[in-house]
Amino acid sequence: MDAKDLVTFETVARLGGMGRAARELNTVQSNVTQRMRRLEAGLGVTLFARSRSGARLTAAGERLMPYATRIGVLLEEATRAARDDGAPNGTLTVGSLETTAALRLSPLLAAYARDYPKVDLVLRTGTTAELIERVLDRELEAALVCGPVSHPDLITTRVFExxxxxxxxxxxxxxxxxxxxxxxxxxxxxxxxxxxxxxxxxxxxxxxxxxxxxxxxxxxxxxxxxxxxxxxxxxxxxxxxxxxxxxxxxxxxxxxxxxxVQTVLVQRRDALRSSAMSAFHDLVAGRRRSRDGTVGA
Missing domain, CATH: 3.40.190.10 (Periplasmic binding protein-like II)
Structure with a gap:
Protein backbone atom coordinates (compact mmCIF):
# COMPACT_ATOMS: atom_id res chain seq x y z
CA MET A 1 0.00 0.00 0.00
CA ASP A 2 1.32 3.43 -0.93
CA ALA A 3 -0.04 6.97 -0.86
CA LYS A 4 -1.33 6.76 -4.42
CA ASP A 5 -3.33 3.65 -3.50
CA LEU A 6 -5.08 5.58 -0.75
CA VAL A 7 -5.69 8.62 -2.94
CA THR A 8 -7.26 6.39 -5.58
CA PHE A 9 -9.29 4.55 -2.94
CA GLU A 10 -10.61 7.84 -1.52
CA THR A 11 -11.59 9.04 -4.99
CA VAL A 12 -13.51 5.85 -5.79
CA ALA A 13 -15.26 5.95 -2.41
CA ARG A 14 -16.15 9.62 -2.73
CA LEU A 15 -17.46 9.37 -6.29
CA GLY A 16 -19.03 5.93 -5.94
CA GLY A 17 -17.51 4.25 -8.96
CA MET A 18 -14.31 3.19 -10.71
CA GLY A 19 -15.19 4.97 -13.97
CA ARG A 20 -16.01 8.27 -12.27
CA ALA A 21 -12.78 8.04 -10.25
CA ALA A 22 -10.78 7.33 -13.41
CA ARG A 23 -12.13 10.48 -15.06
CA GLU A 24 -11.22 12.63 -12.07
CA LEU A 25 -7.76 11.05 -11.82
CA ASN A 26 -7.23 11.42 -15.59
CA THR A 27 -6.57 7.74 -16.18
CA VAL A 28 -8.43 4.73 -17.58
CA GLN A 29 -10.88 2.66 -15.57
CA SER A 30 -8.83 -0.53 -15.86
CA ASN A 31 -5.93 1.15 -14.03
CA VAL A 32 -8.19 2.16 -11.15
CA THR A 33 -9.78 -1.28 -10.97
CA GLN A 34 -6.42 -3.07 -10.95
CA ARG A 35 -5.03 -0.75 -8.28
CA MET A 36 -8.04 -1.34 -6.03
CA ARG A 37 -7.81 -5.10 -6.48
CA ARG A 38 -4.10 -5.04 -5.55
CA LEU A 39 -4.92 -2.92 -2.51
CA GLU A 40 -7.61 -5.36 -1.39
CA ALA A 41 -5.30 -8.32 -1.97
CA GLY A 42 -2.50 -6.69 0.00
CA LEU A 43 -4.78 -5.89 2.93
CA GLY A 44 -6.62 -9.19 2.76
CA VAL A 45 -10.03 -7.53 2.93
CA THR A 46 -12.77 -6.44 0.53
CA LEU A 47 -13.06 -2.66 0.45
CA PHE A 48 -15.88 -2.21 -2.06
CA ALA A 49 -19.17 -3.92 -2.78
CA ARG A 50 -19.36 -3.64 -6.56
CA SER A 51 -22.54 -3.50 -8.63
CA ARG A 52 -23.69 -2.22 -12.00
CA SER A 53 -24.57 1.12 -10.40
CA GLY A 54 -21.09 1.63 -8.92
CA ALA A 55 -19.06 0.77 -5.84
CA ARG A 56 -19.92 1.32 -2.20
CA LEU A 57 -17.72 0.88 0.83
CA THR A 58 -17.77 -2.29 2.91
CA ALA A 59 -17.25 -2.13 6.67
CA ALA A 60 -13.51 -2.53 6.11
CA GLY A 61 -13.61 0.28 3.55
CA GLU A 62 -15.40 2.54 6.01
CA ARG A 63 -12.63 1.91 8.55
CA LEU A 64 -9.92 2.75 6.01
CA MET A 65 -11.62 5.88 4.66
CA PRO A 66 -10.51 8.37 7.40
CA TYR A 67 -6.86 7.41 6.82
CA ALA A 68 -7.19 7.81 3.07
CA THR A 69 -8.76 11.22 3.50
CA ARG A 70 -5.98 12.25 5.86
CA ILE A 71 -3.29 11.11 3.40
CA GLY A 72 -4.88 13.14 0.61
CA VAL A 73 -4.93 16.26 2.77
CA LEU A 74 -1.31 15.75 3.86
CA LEU A 75 -0.15 15.32 0.26
CA GLU A 76 -1.95 18.48 -0.78
CA GLU A 77 -0.47 20.42 2.15
CA ALA A 78 3.00 19.03 1.40
CA THR A 79 2.74 20.26 -2.19
CA ARG A 80 1.58 23.70 -1.07
CA ALA A 81 4.34 23.90 1.55
CA ALA A 82 7.04 23.03 -0.98
CA ARG A 83 5.76 25.67 -3.42
CA ASP A 84 5.22 28.38 -0.78
CA ASP A 85 8.22 30.71 -1.04
CA GLY A 86 6.84 33.23 1.46
CA ALA A 87 5.09 35.45 -1.07
CA PRO A 88 1.29 35.12 -0.73
CA ASN A 89 -0.17 33.52 -3.86
CA GLY A 90 -2.58 30.85 -4.99
CA THR A 91 -6.09 30.27 -3.68
CA LEU A 92 -7.16 31.14 -0.13
CA THR A 93 -10.60 29.92 0.96
CA VAL A 94 -11.99 31.41 4.16
CA GLY A 95 -15.42 31.60 5.76
CA SER A 96 -17.40 34.28 7.53
CA LEU A 97 -20.71 34.93 9.18
CA GLU A 98 -22.96 36.87 6.85
CA THR A 99 -23.24 39.67 9.40
CA THR A 100 -19.46 39.93 9.75
CA ALA A 101 -19.05 40.01 5.98
CA ALA A 102 -21.59 42.81 5.73
CA LEU A 103 -20.25 44.85 8.64
CA ARG A 104 -16.50 44.37 8.71
CA LEU A 105 -14.95 42.66 5.73
CA SER A 106 -15.37 45.00 2.77
CA PRO A 107 -12.44 47.34 3.64
CA LEU A 108 -10.29 44.42 4.81
CA LEU A 109 -10.86 42.42 1.64
CA ALA A 110 -10.17 45.47 -0.50
CA ALA A 111 -6.88 46.03 1.34
CA TYR A 112 -5.96 42.36 1.02
CA ALA A 113 -6.66 42.31 -2.73
CA ARG A 114 -4.58 45.47 -3.17
CA ASP A 115 -1.62 44.20 -1.15
CA TYR A 116 -1.64 40.58 -2.40
CA PRO A 117 -2.82 40.59 -6.02
CA LYS A 118 -1.52 37.05 -6.67
CA VAL A 119 -3.96 35.52 -4.17
CA ASP A 120 -7.36 34.34 -5.38
CA LEU A 121 -9.49 34.91 -2.29
CA VAL A 122 -12.66 32.83 -1.95
CA LEU A 123 -15.18 33.80 0.76
CA ARG A 124 -17.88 31.38 1.95
CA THR A 125 -20.64 32.48 4.32
CA GLY A 126 -22.60 30.32 6.74
CA THR A 127 -23.63 29.88 10.35
CA THR A 128 -21.09 29.47 13.14
CA ALA A 129 -21.76 25.73 13.37
CA GLU A 130 -21.45 25.24 9.60
CA LEU A 131 -18.24 27.24 9.33
CA ILE A 132 -16.54 25.49 12.24
CA GLU A 133 -17.41 22.13 10.71
CA ARG A 134 -15.91 23.21 7.38
CA VAL A 135 -12.69 24.32 9.07
CA LEU A 136 -12.47 20.99 10.91
CA ASP A 137 -13.09 19.16 7.61
CA ARG A 138 -10.34 21.29 5.98
CA GLU A 139 -12.74 22.76 3.43
CA LEU A 140 -11.83 26.23 4.76
CA GLU A 141 -8.41 27.42 5.92
CA ALA A 142 -10.05 29.68 8.49
CA ALA A 143 -13.39 31.25 9.37
CA LEU A 144 -14.74 34.26 11.22
CA VAL A 145 -17.38 33.00 13.65
CA CYS A 146 -19.17 33.96 16.83
CA GLY A 147 -17.05 33.26 19.91
CA PRO A 148 -15.94 32.06 22.23
CA VAL A 149 -15.02 28.76 20.57
CA SER A 150 -13.41 25.91 22.51
CA HIS A 151 -12.26 22.87 20.55
CA PRO A 152 -9.03 20.90 20.99
CA ASP A 153 -8.33 20.90 17.23
CA LEU A 154 -8.83 24.64 16.75
CA ILE A 155 -6.90 27.80 17.56
CA THR A 156 -8.73 31.12 17.78
CA THR A 157 -7.87 34.79 17.42
CA ARG A 158 -10.28 37.38 18.77
CA VAL A 159 -10.71 40.06 16.10
CA PHE A 160 -13.97 42.00 16.58
CA GLU A 161 -16.56 42.79 19.20
CA VAL A 261 -20.32 39.22 21.56
CA GLN A 262 -16.92 38.32 20.15
CA THR A 263 -16.07 37.48 16.56
CA VAL A 264 -13.09 35.14 16.38
CA LEU A 265 -10.95 33.71 13.58
CA VAL A 266 -10.73 29.91 13.88
CA GLN A 267 -8.14 27.65 12.23
CA ARG A 268 -7.15 24.01 12.54
CA ARG A 269 -4.30 23.62 15.00
CA ASP A 270 -2.48 21.08 12.82
CA ALA A 271 -3.06 22.71 9.43
CA LEU A 272 -0.40 24.32 7.30
CA ARG A 273 -0.62 28.10 7.55
CA SER A 274 0.21 29.26 4.06
CA SER A 275 1.74 32.64 3.35
CA ALA A 276 -1.64 33.75 2.00
CA MET A 277 -3.34 32.62 5.21
CA SER A 278 -0.67 34.27 7.39
CA ALA A 279 -1.22 37.55 5.55
CA PHE A 280 -4.99 37.31 6.05
CA HIS A 281 -4.52 36.50 9.75
CA ASP A 282 -2.17 39.45 10.22
CA LEU A 283 -4.61 41.74 8.44
CA VAL A 284 -7.58 40.94 10.69
CA ALA A 285 -5.37 40.88 13.80
CA GLY A 286 -3.88 44.21 12.75
CA ARG A 287 -7.39 45.62 12.38
CA ARG A 288 -8.01 44.82 16.01
CA ARG A 289 -4.60 46.17 17.05
CA SER A 290 -5.35 49.51 15.40
CA ARG A 291 -8.64 49.74 17.31
CA ASP A 292 -7.57 48.98 20.85
CA GLY A 293 -3.79 48.57 20.84
CA THR A 294 -3.73 44.82 21.48
CA VAL A 295 -3.44 41.69 19.40
CA GLY A 296 -5.70 38.64 19.84
CA ALA A 297 -4.03 35.40 20.90
Whole structure:
Protein backbone atom coordinates (compact mmCIF):
# COMPACT_ATOMS: atom_id res chain seq x y z
CA MET A 1 0.00 0.00 0.00
CA ASP A 2 1.32 3.43 -0.93
CA ALA A 3 -0.04 6.97 -0.86
CA LYS A 4 -1.33 6.76 -4.42
CA ASP A 5 -3.33 3.65 -3.50
CA LEU A 6 -5.08 5.58 -0.75
CA VAL A 7 -5.69 8.62 -2.94
CA THR A 8 -7.26 6.39 -5.58
CA PHE A 9 -9.29 4.55 -2.94
CA GLU A 10 -10.61 7.84 -1.52
CA THR A 11 -11.59 9.04 -4.99
CA VAL A 12 -13.51 5.85 -5.79
CA ALA A 13 -15.26 5.95 -2.41
CA ARG A 14 -16.15 9.62 -2.73
CA LEU A 15 -17.46 9.37 -6.29
CA GLY A 16 -19.03 5.93 -5.94
CA GLY A 17 -17.51 4.25 -8.96
CA MET A 18 -14.31 3.19 -10.71
CA GLY A 19 -15.19 4.97 -13.97
CA ARG A 20 -16.01 8.27 -12.27
CA ALA A 21 -12.78 8.04 -10.25
CA ALA A 22 -10.78 7.33 -13.41
CA ARG A 23 -12.13 10.48 -15.06
CA GLU A 24 -11.22 12.63 -12.07
CA LEU A 25 -7.76 11.05 -11.82
CA ASN A 26 -7.23 11.42 -15.59
CA THR A 27 -6.57 7.74 -16.18
CA VAL A 28 -8.43 4.73 -17.58
CA GLN A 29 -10.88 2.66 -15.57
CA SER A 30 -8.83 -0.53 -15.86
CA ASN A 31 -5.93 1.15 -14.03
CA VAL A 32 -8.19 2.16 -11.15
CA THR A 33 -9.78 -1.28 -10.97
CA GLN A 34 -6.42 -3.07 -10.95
CA ARG A 35 -5.03 -0.75 -8.28
CA MET A 36 -8.04 -1.34 -6.03
CA ARG A 37 -7.81 -5.10 -6.48
CA ARG A 38 -4.10 -5.04 -5.55
CA LEU A 39 -4.92 -2.92 -2.51
CA GLU A 40 -7.61 -5.36 -1.39
CA ALA A 41 -5.30 -8.32 -1.97
CA GLY A 42 -2.50 -6.69 0.00
CA LEU A 43 -4.78 -5.89 2.93
CA GLY A 44 -6.62 -9.19 2.76
CA VAL A 45 -10.03 -7.53 2.93
CA THR A 46 -12.77 -6.44 0.53
CA LEU A 47 -13.06 -2.66 0.45
CA PHE A 48 -15.88 -2.21 -2.06
CA ALA A 49 -19.17 -3.92 -2.78
CA ARG A 50 -19.36 -3.64 -6.56
CA SER A 51 -22.54 -3.50 -8.63
CA ARG A 52 -23.69 -2.22 -12.00
CA SER A 53 -24.57 1.12 -10.40
CA GLY A 54 -21.09 1.63 -8.92
CA ALA A 55 -19.06 0.77 -5.84
CA ARG A 56 -19.92 1.32 -2.20
CA LEU A 57 -17.72 0.88 0.83
CA THR A 58 -17.77 -2.29 2.91
CA ALA A 59 -17.25 -2.13 6.67
CA ALA A 60 -13.51 -2.53 6.11
CA GLY A 61 -13.61 0.28 3.55
CA GLU A 62 -15.40 2.54 6.01
CA ARG A 63 -12.63 1.91 8.55
CA LEU A 64 -9.92 2.75 6.01
CA MET A 65 -11.62 5.88 4.66
CA PRO A 66 -10.51 8.37 7.40
CA TYR A 67 -6.86 7.41 6.82
CA ALA A 68 -7.19 7.81 3.07
CA THR A 69 -8.76 11.22 3.50
CA ARG A 70 -5.98 12.25 5.86
CA ILE A 71 -3.29 11.11 3.40
CA GLY A 72 -4.88 13.14 0.61
CA VAL A 73 -4.93 16.26 2.77
CA LEU A 74 -1.31 15.75 3.86
CA LEU A 75 -0.15 15.32 0.26
CA GLU A 76 -1.95 18.48 -0.78
CA GLU A 77 -0.47 20.42 2.15
CA ALA A 78 3.00 19.03 1.40
CA THR A 79 2.74 20.26 -2.19
CA ARG A 80 1.58 23.70 -1.07
CA ALA A 81 4.34 23.90 1.55
CA ALA A 82 7.04 23.03 -0.98
CA ARG A 83 5.76 25.67 -3.42
CA ASP A 84 5.22 28.38 -0.78
CA ASP A 85 8.22 30.71 -1.04
CA GLY A 86 6.84 33.23 1.46
CA ALA A 87 5.09 35.45 -1.07
CA PRO A 88 1.29 35.12 -0.73
CA ASN A 89 -0.17 33.52 -3.86
CA GLY A 90 -2.58 30.85 -4.99
CA THR A 91 -6.09 30.27 -3.68
CA LEU A 92 -7.16 31.14 -0.13
CA THR A 93 -10.60 29.92 0.96
CA VAL A 94 -11.99 31.41 4.16
CA GLY A 95 -15.42 31.60 5.76
CA SER A 96 -17.40 34.28 7.53
CA LEU A 97 -20.71 34.93 9.18
CA GLU A 98 -22.96 36.87 6.85
CA THR A 99 -23.24 39.67 9.40
CA THR A 100 -19.46 39.93 9.75
CA ALA A 101 -19.05 40.01 5.98
CA ALA A 102 -21.59 42.81 5.73
CA LEU A 103 -20.25 44.85 8.64
CA ARG A 104 -16.50 44.37 8.71
CA LEU A 105 -14.95 42.66 5.73
CA SER A 106 -15.37 45.00 2.77
CA PRO A 107 -12.44 47.34 3.64
CA LEU A 108 -10.29 44.42 4.81
CA LEU A 109 -10.86 42.42 1.64
CA ALA A 110 -10.17 45.47 -0.50
CA ALA A 111 -6.88 46.03 1.34
CA TYR A 112 -5.96 42.36 1.02
CA ALA A 113 -6.66 42.31 -2.73
CA ARG A 114 -4.58 45.47 -3.17
CA ASP A 115 -1.62 44.20 -1.15
CA TYR A 116 -1.64 40.58 -2.40
CA PRO A 117 -2.82 40.59 -6.02
CA LYS A 118 -1.52 37.05 -6.67
CA VAL A 119 -3.96 35.52 -4.17
CA ASP A 120 -7.36 34.34 -5.38
CA LEU A 121 -9.49 34.91 -2.29
CA VAL A 122 -12.66 32.83 -1.95
CA LEU A 123 -15.18 33.80 0.76
CA ARG A 124 -17.88 31.38 1.95
CA THR A 125 -20.64 32.48 4.32
CA GLY A 126 -22.60 30.32 6.74
CA THR A 127 -23.63 29.88 10.35
CA THR A 128 -21.09 29.47 13.14
CA ALA A 129 -21.76 25.73 13.37
CA GLU A 130 -21.45 25.24 9.60
CA LEU A 131 -18.24 27.24 9.33
CA ILE A 132 -16.54 25.49 12.24
CA GLU A 133 -17.41 22.13 10.71
CA ARG A 134 -15.91 23.21 7.38
CA VAL A 135 -12.69 24.32 9.07
CA LEU A 136 -12.47 20.99 10.91
CA ASP A 137 -13.09 19.16 7.61
CA ARG A 138 -10.34 21.29 5.98
CA GLU A 139 -12.74 22.76 3.43
CA LEU A 140 -11.83 26.23 4.76
CA GLU A 141 -8.41 27.42 5.92
CA ALA A 142 -10.05 29.68 8.49
CA ALA A 143 -13.39 31.25 9.37
CA LEU A 144 -14.74 34.26 11.22
CA VAL A 145 -17.38 33.00 13.65
CA CYS A 146 -19.17 33.96 16.83
CA GLY A 147 -17.05 33.26 19.91
CA PRO A 148 -15.94 32.06 22.23
CA VAL A 149 -15.02 28.76 20.57
CA SER A 150 -13.41 25.91 22.51
CA HIS A 151 -12.26 22.87 20.55
CA PRO A 152 -9.03 20.90 20.99
CA ASP A 153 -8.33 20.90 17.23
CA LEU A 154 -8.83 24.64 16.75
CA ILE A 155 -6.90 27.80 17.56
CA THR A 156 -8.73 31.12 17.78
CA THR A 157 -7.87 34.79 17.42
CA ARG A 158 -10.28 37.38 18.77
CA VAL A 159 -10.71 40.06 16.10
CA PHE A 160 -13.97 42.00 16.58
CA GLU A 161 -16.56 42.79 19.20
CA UNK A 162 -20.19 43.53 18.42
CA UNK A 163 -23.12 44.86 20.44
CA UNK A 164 -26.28 42.87 19.85
CA UNK A 165 -29.75 44.39 20.00
CA UNK A 166 -33.27 43.02 20.10
CA UNK A 167 -35.24 44.11 17.04
CA UNK A 168 -39.01 44.40 16.73
CA UNK A 169 -41.64 46.17 14.66
CA UNK A 170 -41.55 50.00 15.02
CA UNK A 171 -44.71 50.11 17.15
CA UNK A 172 -43.15 47.99 19.90
CA UNK A 173 -41.43 50.39 22.30
CA UNK A 174 -41.39 48.42 25.57
CA UNK A 175 -39.28 45.29 25.87
CA UNK A 176 -41.31 44.08 28.86
CA UNK A 177 -44.62 44.36 26.99
CA UNK A 178 -43.05 42.88 23.87
CA UNK A 179 -41.79 39.78 25.68
CA UNK A 180 -45.12 39.34 27.45
CA UNK A 181 -47.05 38.96 24.20
CA UNK A 182 -48.74 35.54 24.00
CA UNK A 183 -48.22 35.38 20.22
CA UNK A 184 -44.50 36.24 20.36
CA UNK A 185 -42.39 34.56 17.66
CA UNK A 186 -38.67 34.65 16.95
CA UNK A 187 -37.32 35.22 13.45
CA UNK A 188 -33.99 33.54 12.85
CA UNK A 189 -31.60 31.99 10.38
CA UNK A 190 -31.35 28.20 10.13
CA UNK A 191 -30.11 25.98 12.96
CA UNK A 192 -26.45 26.56 13.78
CA UNK A 193 -26.78 30.34 13.78
CA UNK A 194 -25.02 31.71 16.87
CA UNK A 195 -27.34 34.72 17.16
CA UNK A 196 -30.35 32.39 17.08
CA UNK A 197 -28.85 30.39 19.94
CA UNK A 198 -28.11 33.54 21.93
CA UNK A 199 -31.66 34.82 21.46
CA UNK A 200 -33.14 31.55 22.68
CA UNK A 201 -30.79 31.56 25.69
CA UNK A 202 -31.64 35.20 26.46
CA UNK A 203 -35.37 34.44 26.42
CA UNK A 204 -34.94 31.22 28.42
CA UNK A 205 -33.24 33.17 31.23
CA UNK A 206 -36.43 35.22 31.38
CA UNK A 207 -38.57 32.11 31.53
CA UNK A 208 -39.70 32.36 27.90
CA UNK A 209 -39.39 29.02 26.12
CA UNK A 210 -41.13 27.06 23.40
CA UNK A 211 -41.73 30.02 21.10
CA UNK A 212 -42.63 29.49 17.47
CA UNK A 213 -39.77 30.11 15.04
CA UNK A 214 -39.82 31.61 11.60
CA UNK A 215 -36.69 30.69 9.63
CA UNK A 216 -35.40 32.80 6.76
CA UNK A 217 -32.37 32.42 4.53
CA UNK A 218 -31.10 36.01 4.39
CA UNK A 219 -30.66 38.95 6.74
CA UNK A 220 -32.79 41.18 4.52
CA UNK A 221 -35.66 38.69 4.73
CA UNK A 222 -35.35 38.62 8.52
CA UNK A 223 -35.39 42.42 8.77
CA UNK A 224 -38.39 42.58 6.45
CA UNK A 225 -40.31 40.07 8.56
CA UNK A 226 -39.46 41.95 11.77
CA UNK A 227 -40.54 45.25 10.21
CA UNK A 228 -43.84 43.63 9.22
CA UNK A 229 -44.51 42.67 12.84
CA UNK A 230 -44.09 38.92 12.42
CA UNK A 231 -41.76 38.56 15.39
CA UNK A 232 -38.46 39.60 16.97
CA UNK A 233 -34.81 38.86 16.23
CA UNK A 234 -31.33 39.46 17.62
CA UNK A 235 -28.61 41.00 15.43
CA UNK A 236 -25.54 43.25 15.75
CA UNK A 237 -26.76 46.78 16.39
CA UNK A 238 -24.37 48.31 13.86
CA UNK A 239 -25.83 46.17 11.10
CA UNK A 240 -29.28 47.71 11.42
CA UNK A 241 -28.21 51.34 11.75
CA UNK A 242 -29.65 52.50 8.40
CA UNK A 243 -32.77 50.37 8.90
CA UNK A 244 -33.27 51.70 12.40
CA UNK A 245 -32.80 55.32 11.34
CA UNK A 246 -35.26 54.76 8.53
CA UNK A 247 -37.87 53.73 11.06
CA UNK A 248 -38.35 50.22 9.67
CA UNK A 249 -37.65 48.50 13.00
CA UNK A 250 -37.39 49.36 16.68
CA UNK A 251 -34.00 48.63 18.29
CA UNK A 252 -34.04 47.63 21.95
CA UNK A 253 -30.77 47.92 23.84
CA UNK A 254 -29.71 45.00 26.04
CA UNK A 255 -27.59 44.79 29.20
CA UNK A 256 -23.88 44.52 28.40
CA UNK A 257 -23.76 40.88 29.55
CA UNK A 258 -26.38 39.98 26.95
CA UNK A 259 -25.29 42.39 24.23
CA UNK A 260 -21.52 41.96 23.90
CA VAL A 261 -20.32 39.22 21.56
CA GLN A 262 -16.92 38.32 20.15
CA THR A 263 -16.07 37.48 16.56
CA VAL A 264 -13.09 35.14 16.38
CA LEU A 265 -10.95 33.71 13.58
CA VAL A 266 -10.73 29.91 13.88
CA GLN A 267 -8.14 27.65 12.23
CA ARG A 268 -7.15 24.01 12.54
CA ARG A 269 -4.30 23.62 15.00
CA ASP A 270 -2.48 21.08 12.82
CA ALA A 271 -3.06 22.71 9.43
CA LEU A 272 -0.40 24.32 7.30
CA ARG A 273 -0.62 28.10 7.55
CA SER A 274 0.21 29.26 4.06
CA SER A 275 1.74 32.64 3.35
CA ALA A 276 -1.64 33.75 2.00
CA MET A 277 -3.34 32.62 5.21
CA SER A 278 -0.67 34.27 7.39
CA ALA A 279 -1.22 37.55 5.55
CA PHE A 280 -4.99 37.31 6.05
CA HIS A 281 -4.52 36.50 9.75
CA ASP A 282 -2.17 39.45 10.22
CA LEU A 283 -4.61 41.74 8.44
CA VAL A 284 -7.58 40.94 10.69
CA ALA A 285 -5.37 40.88 13.80
CA GLY A 286 -3.88 44.21 12.75
CA ARG A 287 -7.39 45.62 12.38
CA ARG A 288 -8.01 44.82 16.01
CA ARG A 289 -4.60 46.17 17.05
CA SER A 290 -5.35 49.51 15.40
CA ARG A 291 -8.64 49.74 17.31
CA ASP A 292 -7.57 48.98 20.85
CA GLY A 293 -3.79 48.57 20.84
CA THR A 294 -3.73 44.82 21.48
CA VAL A 295 -3.44 41.69 19.40
CA GLY A 296 -5.70 38.64 19.84
CA ALA A 297 -4.03 35.40 20.90
Missing amino acids: EDLALLSAPAERSVARLLARPDLRIIVLRAGCSYRQRLEELLARRGIVGLRRLEFGTLEAILGAVAAGLGITLLPRALVGPVWRGGRVAVHRLPAADAR
